[in-house]
Amino acid sequence: MIELNKLSKVYQLGNETFVALQDVSLRIHEGEFYSLVGPSGCGKSTILNIIAGLVPKTGGEARLASRAITGPTREIGMMFQTPVLLPWRTNLDNVLLPVEVFGLNRREYSEQALKLLDLVGLSAFARRYPFELSGGMQQRVAICRMLLCDPVVLLMDEPFSALDEMTREYLNMELLRIWQDRRKTVVFVTHNIGEAVLLSDRIAIMAASPGQLKQVAAIDLPRPRSKATLVDPTYFHQVARIRSILG
Amino acid sequence: MIASRSLGRAGEQLLALLFIAGCLLLWEVICRLGLVSSLVLPPPSAIAREFYSVCREIVAGGPLRTDSLVTLYETVAGFALAIVIAFGCGVLIAELPVLRRVLMPYLIALNAAPKIAFAPLILVWFGFGMSSKVVMAALVAFFPPLVNVIAGIAGADPQKLRLMRSLAASRWTTFVKVKLPDAMPVIFAGLKTAIVFSVVGAVVGEFVGADAGLGHVIKQTDYQLDVALTFALIVLLSLMGILLFYAIELIESRVLFWTRPQQ
Numbered sequence: 001m002i003e004l005n006k007l008s009k010v011y012q013l014g015n016e017t018f019v020a021l022q023d024v025s026l027r028i029h030e031g032e033f034y035s036l037v038g039p040s041g042c043g044k045s046t047i048l049n050i051i052a053g054l055v056p057k058t059g060g061e062a063r064l065a066s067r068a069i070t071g072p073t074r075e076i077g078m079m080f081q082t083p084v085l086l087p088w089r090t091n092l093d094n095v096l097l098p099v100e101v102f103g104l105n106r107r108e109y110s111e112q113a114l115k116l117l118d119l120v121g122l123s124a125f126a127r128r129y130p131f132e133l134s135g136g137m138q139q140r141v142a143i144c145r146m147l148l149c150d151p152v153v154l155l156m157d158e159p160f161s162a163l164d165e166m167t168r169e170y171l172n173m174e175l176l177r178i179w180q181d182r183r184k185t186v187v188f189v190t191h192n193i194g195e196a197v198l199l200s201d202r203i204a205i206m207a208a209s210p211g212q213l214k215q216v217a218a219i220d221l222p223r224p225r226s227k228a229t230l231v232d233p234t235y236f237h238q239v240a241r242i243r244s245i246l247g
Numbered sequence: 248m249i250a251s252r253s254l255g256r257a258g259e260q261l262l263a264l265l266f267i268a269g270c271l272l273l274w275e276v277i278c279r280l281g282l283v284s285s286l287v288l289p290p291p292s293a294i295a296r297e298f299y300s301v302c303r304e305i306v307a308g309g310p311l312r313t314d315s316l317v318t319l320y321e322t323v324a325g326f327a328l329a330i331v332i333a334f335g336c337g338v339l340i341a342e343l344p345v346l347r348r349v350l351m352p353y354l355i356a357l358n359a360a361p362k363i364a365f366a367p368l369i370l371v372w373f374g375f376g377m378s379s380k381v382v383m384a385a386l387v388a389f390f391p392p393l394v395n396v397i398a399g400i401a402g403a404d405p406q407k408l409r410l411m412r413s414l415a416a417s418r419w420t421t422f423v424k425v426k427l428p429d430a431m432p433v434i435f436a437g438l439k440t441a442i443v444f445s446v447v448g449a450v451v452g453e454f455v456g457a458d459a460g461l462g463h464v465i466k467q468t469d470y471q472l473d474v475a476l477t478f479a480l481i482v483l484l485s486l487m488g489i490l491l492f493y494a495i496e497l498i499e500s501r502v503l504f505w506t507r508p509q510q
C-alpha cells in the first residue's frame with residue numbers, strides 16, 4: 001500500500017544542511033497497523049508528512065497505492081498530536097469538515113458523522129462545541145473527522161501523547177476496536193513503546209542524526225487485542241525486545 | 248496573607264470610585280478657594296450643571312440633538328468606510344506576498360504621517376458638509392483595523408492550516424473556513440480602536456470647518472469662553488465614544504462566543 005525507497009529529506013538552513021531522513025526504505029501492507037518509534041529528531045514525523053504529501057522529499061521514492069506521492073489526497077485521513085478542532089464549529093460540524101472541503105453533500109454524510117460520534121460515545125455532544133469537551137474527548141472527535149470520508153490510509157502523528165496515561169489507554173482501546181472493525185492501513189507515530197507494541201503488526205525502529213531506519217520488528221501478539229494484552233507476558237517480552245533494539 | 252492583601256472585586260471597584268470622587272473633590276475645592284479663575288477652569292459642579300442642561304436639550308430636541316446626531320452619523324459612517332476599505336486591503340495584503348512587499352512601505356509612511364494635518368486638504372476636496380468629516384473619521388480610523396486584519400490573517404494557527412492542507416483544501420476554502428474566523432479576535436481588537444479613533448477624526452473635521460456637529464459647537468463655546476459648556480460637550484463626546492466601544496464589544500461577545508472564558 002505504501003512503499004518508501006531510499007527516501008531522504010535534507011533541510012537547508014542558510015549554509016547548514018540538516019539530514020532529517022537518510023535512505024529509508026520500507027513497505028507497509030494494506031490493512032496493516034504500522035508504527036514508527038524512535039527518539040526525537042529521528043524523522044518519524046517527517047516520514048508521515050511525506051506520505052501525507054505535506055512535505056516534499058529531497059531524494060528517493062514514495063508511493064501510495066503504486067502511485068508517486070505528489071501532494072495531499074482524499075485517500076488519506078490524518079490525526080495530529082493535538083485535536084486541531086475549529087472552536088467556532090460544533091463537534092458535529094468539525095467531523096463534517098472534510099465533507100465540506102471535498103465539496104461533497106453534507107446531508108448524505110451527517111448521518112454517518114452522527115454514527116461515528118456515537119461509536120466513540122460522544123453522540124450527546126454532537127451539537128456542543130469543542131471547548132465544552134476534555135482533551136481526550138476532543139481527540140475522539142478528531143478520530144471521527146479522520147474516519148468520516150472513509151480514507152484508505154490513516155496517518156496518526158503521536159495522537160495520544162498529549163493526554164494523561166489513563167485517557168491514552170482508553171483511546172488505545174477505542175482505536176483497536178475501530179481498527180478491528182474497519183481494517184484500515186494505519187501508520188502510527190509514537191515514542192511510547194508500550195503503545196506501539198499494543199497496537200501494531202509491525203514496528204519500524206528508527207535512530208536519530210541522521211534519521212534512519214534501524215530495524216523493523218513484527219509484533220507477534222494475537223488479535224483482537226484488548227486490555228488483557230497489556231498483562232500478557234508476551235507483551236512485556238515484546239516491549240523489552242523493542243527497547244533493546246532502540247538502545 | 249494573600250487574602251488580607253487582595254480587596255476582592257467589589258473592594259477594588261469601590262476604591263476606583265473613591266479615587267475619582269477624591270480627584271473631583273480636590274478640583275472643586277481648588278476652584279472654590281479661587282486658586283484658579285473659573286473662566287479658565289470651572290469647578291466640576293458647574294460642568295455637571297452644564298452637562299445636565301445639555302442632556303435636557305438633547306432629550307427636548309433642541310439644536311444640540313441635531314449636532315449630536317450629525318457627529319454620531321459622521322463617526323459611524325467614517326468607521327464603516329474605514330473598516331470596509333481596511334478589510335479589503337488587509338485581506339489582499341495578507342494573502343498576496345507581492346502586494347505586501349510593494350505596498351507595506353507606503354502604508355507605513357502614510358500611517359506615520361500626522362493624519363490630522365490632512366484635515367484642511369480634505370475640507371477642500373470634499374467640501375464643507377458631512378462628507379469631509381466622514382472621510383476625516385475614516386482616515387484617522389483606517390490604520391488600526393488594517394494592521395489587525397493583516398496580523399490576524401497572517402497569524403492564523405499553523406496547526407489548523409496544516410489540517411486544511413492535509414485535506415487538500417483550496418486557498419479560498421482555507422481562507423473562509425479557517426483563516427478568517429481564526430483572525431476575528433484580532434480583527435475585533437482593531438475595530439474597537441477604530442471606533443474611538445473615528446470620533447476623534449469626526450471632531451477634528453468639524454473643528455477645521457463645519458456648520459453643525461459637536462466639534463463645531465465646542466469651537467463656538469470656546470470663542471465665547473464658555474469653558475463649562477466646552478467641558479460638558481467633551482464629556483458628551485467621551486460618552487458617545489464609550490457607548491460605541493461597548494456596542495462593538497457586545498457584538499464581539501456574540502460573534503466570538505468561543506473565546507469567552509468557560510466556567
